[in-house]
Amino acid sequence: MIDIDTQLSAIQREVATRGTDGAEEVAVLLRRRYEAQAADVWQAVAEPDQLRRWFTPVSGDLRVGGTFQLEGNAGGEILTCEAPHLLRVTFGAPTSILELRLSAADGSTLLELEHTVPLELAGSGAGALYVGPGWDGALLALGLYLDGEVAEDPAAAGNSPEGIEFARRSVHVWAEAITASGAASPEEVTAATEASLAQFAPATA
Secondary structure, X not given: OOOHHHHHHOOEEEEEEXXXXXXXXEEEEEEEEEOOOHHHHHHHHHOHHHHHHHOOOEEEOOOOOOEEEEXXXXXXXXXXXXXXXXXXXXXXXXXXXXXXXXXXXXXXEEEEEEEEEEHHHHOOHHHHHHOHHHHHHHHHHHHHHHOOXXXXXXXXXXXXXXXXXXXXXXXXXXXXXXXXXXXXXXXXXXXXXXXXXXXXXXXXX
């Protein structure tokens, strides 16, 4: 059993729209601190043999300039890989950019995950609801893995009743973060919340 409230509160969430006319984007930022060395967190997120144990298998030409494909998920191009601090890739589309930053302090590691997409693709800051809960689930799974709790089947764990309940609450936490950011109208947040629940927590939608 996991303490869902504690796991959700361990993540800081920010949503913002930025840029100039014609080049505006929606940025989704998650921060979580792990009681592990940066090198260990890096290996967990960047080594294929470890990634499949808590997230999903990855294949491809895994080097800068190469491409990757996550099983059952998105793929893209590897833009930057500077171990053990920075990984930057396209994710699902050339204009969808995922950046993972690690910084060490006193034996722990701060992980920052930033996902940016053009505003025209996201629609508004409410578009964060289509990716944020999924990243919450990934950061939860990473934390459990770093604590030595390895699921036999990560996908099954995410689709378990406990995993679905975590996702349901995550959707509502993201809706609150978007509302607080002012990056979307109440109507946009409501519509995106319903769509996100259907996507990430269908048993409760």
